[in-house]
Amino acid sequence: xxxxxxxxxxxxxxxxxxxxxxxxxxxxxxxxxxxxxxxxxxxxxxxxxxxxxxxxxxxxxxxxxxxxxxxxxxxxxxxxxxxxxxxxxxxxxxxxxxxxxxxxxxxxxxxxxxxxxxxxxxxxxxxxxxxxxxxxxxxxxxxxxxxxxxxxxxxxxxxxxxxxxxxxxxxxxxxxxxxxxxxxxxxxxxxxxxxxxxxxxxxxxxxxxxxxxxxxxxxxxxxxxxxxxxxxxxxxxxxxxxxxxxxxxxxxxxxxxxxxxxxxxxxxxxxxxxxxxxxxxxxxxxxxxxxxxxxxxxxxxxxxxxxxxxxxxxxxxxxxxxxxxxxxxxxxxxxxxxxxxxxxxxxxxxxxxxxxxxxxxxxxxxxxxxxxxxxxxxxxxxxxxxxxxxxxxxxxxxxxxxxxxxxxxxxxxxxxxxxxxxxxxxxxxxxxxxxxxxxxxxxxxxxxxxxxxxxx
Ligand code: TRP
Numbered sequence: 302x303x304x305x306x307x308x309x310x311x312x313x314x315x316x317x318x319x320x321x322x323x324x325x326x327x328x329x330x331x332x333x334x335x336x337x338x339x340x341x342x343x344x345x346x347x348x349x350x351x352x353x354x355x356x357x358x359x360x361x362x363x364x365x366x367x368x369x370x371x372x373x374x375x376x377x378x379x380x381x382x383x384x385x386x387x388x389x390x391x392x393x394x395x396x397x398x399x400x401x402x403x404x405x406x407x408x409x410x411x412x413x414x415x416x417x418x419x420x421x422x423x424x425x426x427x428x429x430x431x432x433x434x435x436x437x438x439x440x441x442x443x444x445x446x447x448x449x450x451x452x453x454x455x456x457x458x459x460x461x462x463x464x465x466x467x468x469x470x471x472x473x474x475x476x477x478x479x480x481x482x483x484x485x486x487x488x489x490x491x492x493x494x495x496x497x498x499x500x501x502x503x504x505x506x507x508x509x510x511x512x513x514x515x516x517x518x519x520x521x522x523x524x525x526x527x528x529x530x531x532x533x534x535x536x537x538x539x540x541x542x543x544x545x546x547x548x549x550x551x552x553x554x555x556x557x558x559x560x561x562x563x564x565x566x567x568x569x570x571x572x573x574x575x576x577x578x579x580x581x582x583x584x585x586x587x588x589x590x591x592x593x594x595x596x597x598x599x600x601x602x603x604x605x606x607x608x609x610x611x612x613x614x615x616x617x618x619x620x621x622x623x624x625x626x627x628x629x630x631x632x633x634x635x636x637x638x639x640x641x642x643x644x645x646x647x648x649x650x651x652x653x654x655x656x657x658x659x660x661x662x663x664x665x666x667x668x669x670x671x672x673x674x675x676x677x678x679x680x681x682x683x684x685x686x687x688x689x690x691x692x693x694x695x696x697x698x699x700x701x702x703x704x705x706x707x708x709x710x711x712x713x714x715x716x717x718x719x720x721x722x723x724x725x726x727x728x729x730x731x732x733x734x735x736x737x738x739x740x741x742x743x744x745x746x747x748x749x750x751x752x753x754x755x756x757x
Contacts, residue, residue, distance in 0.1 A: 312484075313551040313552050313553070313556075314552075314561060314565075315484045315487070316548060316629070316633070317539075317545060317561075318565055318568060319487065319630065319633070320539045320544060320548065320629065320632075320633035321537065321538055321539050321568075322487065322490075322569055322629075323537075323626050323627050323629065323631070324403065324406050324407065324410070324623070324627040324630065325533070326569060326572045326573040326576055327572070327576045327626065328410075328595070328597075328623075328627075329533065330533060330537060330576060330577065331573075331576050331581070331591075332593065332594055332596075332598070333529055334346075334514065334577060334581075334591075335580075335590075335591030335593065335597055336592045336594060337521070337525075337526045337530070338521030338522070338526065339515075339516065339518065339581075339591070340513070340515050340518060341518055341519050341521055341522045342522075342529070343515065343577070344517045345522070345526065345527055345530040346530040346533060346534055346573075347570065349530055349531045349533075349534035350537075350566055350569075350570050351566075352739075352744070352747070353531065353534065353702065353744055353748060354535065354540055354566055355562055355563060355566050356706065356736060357535070357540040357706060357744065358545055358562040358565065358566060359558055359559055359562045359722070359736060360708075361540060361545040361546040361705060362545060362548075362552060362561065362562060363549070363558060363709055363713075363718055364705070364708070364709065365545070365546040365547060365548065365550040365551075365552070366549045366550060366552045366554075366721055367379065367721050368550065371389070371547060371550070371640050371641060371645075372389030372393065372547055372637065372641070373386045373390055373393070373645060374389075374645075375389065375546060376388055376389050379713060379714075379717070380708070380712055383712075385704075385708060385712065388543070388701060388704045388705065389543050389546075389641075390641075391542070391697060391700070391701060392543030392546075392701060393638050394697070395542040395693050395697045395701065396542060396544065396634045396637040397638050397657070397660060397664070398664070398689050398692060399536075399634055399693050400631070400635065400657075400661040400665075401665055401667070401668055401689050402664075402665070402668045402689045403627075403630070403631055403634060404460050404467070404631065404661055404662075405456065405665050405668050405669045406595070406627070407460070407631055408456055408458075408459035408462065408463045408665075409449075409450065409456065409459065410463075410620060410623050410627055411459050411462055411463050411466075412449070412455070412456070412459040413603070413620050414621055414624050417603075417606075417613075417616040417620045418617055420613060422603040422607060423607060423613075425441060425442075426441045426442070426607065429444075438587070438604055438607055438608075439587040439589050442603050442604055443589065443593075443596070443600045447596065450599075450672050450673070451673030451674075453670065453673060453674060456669045456672075457665075457669050460662075461662060461665075463628075464658050464661060464662050466628065467628070467632060467635055467658070468635075468654050468655070470628075470632060471632065471636070471650075471654045472651060486622060486625045486626075489622060490625070490626055491572065491575075493615070493618055493622055494575045494579065496615070497575075497579045497605070497615075498575055498578050500579075500605070500609060501578055501579050501582045501583065501605075504582045504605075505585075505586050506583070506584070506585025506586030507582040507585075509582070509585040510578075510583070510584060510585045510586070511581065511582065513584075514577050524755050524757075525755065528695055528699070528751050528752065528754070531699065531748070531751055532695050532698060532699065533694065535702060536693075536698065537569055537573060538565070538566060539633060540705075541699070542637075542697070542698060542701045543637065544634065544636070544637055546705075547636065554724065554725075555727075557724065557728060558721060558722055559730075559732055559736075576598075579602075579605070580601050583601040583602070583604060583605045584601055587601070587604045589601055589604070595672075595686075602616070602619065603616065606619070635654075635657060635661075638653075638657045639654055639657050642656060642657070667685045668685050668689055670685075671684035671685035671686045671687075699748050699752045702745075702748050703744075703745045703749060703752075706739075706740040706744040706745045706748075707740075707745050709737075710737060710741035710742075715737075718733070718737065
């Protein structure tokens with residue numbers, strides 16, 4: 302069985318961080334915050350991470366490290382003869398559907414990296430301003446983004462490129478190269494974000510942007526806000542669908558599961574918050590509406606960089622790092638269906654990779670087209686892109702979260718959980734009792750309330 306393994310224990314943790322920190326932090330979190338009223342969304346998001354995300358992360362690591370197996374097999378081993386393995390099958394479906402829009406955004410990132418390299422943003426603005434000198438760079442970049450994302454070929458080709466890069470990496474199994482690269486690039490991403498945060502403090506719209514981001518205006522909170530924040534917390538932590546379960550199976554026996562989960566969640570949240578601190582002041586400085594949706598990052602950041610000294614290099618570095626962050630997350634999404642096909646359907650790695658890449662590419666074409674010529678095709682008022690996004694984060698991931706917490710809370714043998722969390726009685730595991738109570742009653746009930754509340 303050719304299961305992917307990591308070079309080292311640190312590699313497993315780095316890969317888990319690589320999976321968590323991705324486009325979800327830098328692209329999705331800011332635009333969802335922008336669309337859902339700012340501060341109140343942030344608050345609900347942080348509460349979701351603390352009280353739902355972290356327990357689920359611990360639960361997934363516990364299942365994974367105890368079974369040392371893939372998602373569906375882990376459930377079969379720990380609960381033989383039951384239907385629990387379907388949780389794993391659903392996780393695999395979630396991964397494929399998410400990939401159907403994630404690769405589109407990764408394609409945009411690839412394109413913007415190329416444009417940063419060729420200094421295309423400045424040229425686009427200059428060209429547009431020779432025609433109409435009244436245009437601001439923010440207007441030009443916004444129009445440019447919407448023309449790009451709604452066109453037919455260009456985004457599809459960039460998406461295909463991003464799938465190709467993933468497929469090549471996935472074909473080689475889990476590469477030490479990328480593991481090592483993410484270990485260097487992730488800290489680099491953090492440093493670059495810090496520089497941008499400092500720059501953001503100097504922008505004229507800093508106070509207004511921060512007020513929007515940090516001041517919780519509860520009059521804007523609806524059931525929708527709450528479920529969106531919860532879905533985003535799961536999405537950003539990569540929990541509730543078994544990917545962290547798979548990575549948990551590579552964790553070493555002396556890794557402290559609780560501590561690891563806490564550091565991954567804190568780092569992931571910190572990066573999302575810093576992205577917000579960079580983006581919202583920029584919106585208020587250049588007159589960009591923070592509720593612009595999926596294009597937010599692609600419109601605001603080129604503008605910030607254009608006004609900065611040394612902006613060319615920073616812009617290039619930034620998009621390259623977002624690309625890398627997105628790539629490591631994308632790989633983790635690819636790993637789930639590929640290893641499933643390999644292990645459960647006895648496909649070779651090559652055939653499995655190509656099958657998944659083809660399916661993802663077809664979904665990607667549909668999502669990409671649904672932002673342009675296909676926008677008229679809707680299901681319950683959602684185009685294909687929104688449908689894939691909402692189906693997973695508002696429906697499938699909450700259900701996955703409920704199932705995983707119930708599994709560890711009620712079904713999994715208590716001695717297994719106890720051994721996993723105390724490392725066979727070597728650590729105190731003081732949080733064991735509250736965790737079990739949380740996973741039995743609090744986590745599933747809270748998710749269910751939010752979930753059902755959203756349906757009504
Ligand atoms: N967490 C990643 C991000 O923030 C996306 C991601 C990777 C993901 N693996 C996942 C989301 C599994 C849900 C489930 O970009």
